[in-house]
Amino acid sequence: MLYVLWGGIPWPAMPKEFGPWQTVYDRFSEWRRAGVFEDVFRRCLHLYEAKHGIAFDWQAADGTYVRSPLGGKRQRPQPDRSGQTRDERSPSG
Numbered sequence: 001m002l003y004v005l006w007g008g009i010p011w012p013a014m015p016k017e018f019g020p021w022q023t024v025y026d027r028f029s030e031w032r033r034a035g036v037f038e039d040v041f042r043r044c045l046h047l048y049e050a051k052h053g054i055a056f057d058w059q060a061a062d063g064t065y066v067r068s069p070l071g072g073k074r075q076r077p078q079p080d081r082s083g084q085t086r087d088e089r090s091p092s093g
Contacts (some may be wrong), residue, residue, distance in 0.1 A: 001028045
């Protein structure tokens with residue numbers, strides 16, 4: 001699971017030595033629905049807080065622009081897909 005999530009690769013591209021990708025994906029989906037990952041994160045955060053302390057009085061957000069993997073409605077003009085070649089179009093378009 002971590003290989004796919006950290007690498008950002010599609011599930012079917014997962015190396016065969018990890019087992020069938022469908023099985024790994026099914027288990028990932030079950031664990032996600034059951035809240036396993038949130039529980040692990042919460043426990044790790046608690047351990048870190050106990051050992052090092054966390055200063056919640058200062059926080060930052062990353063302003064990096066990342067394109068949505070699912071796309072979304074595009075707000076740009078759509079190209080002319082009328083079937084004409086560039087040479088057949090009128091000079092204005």
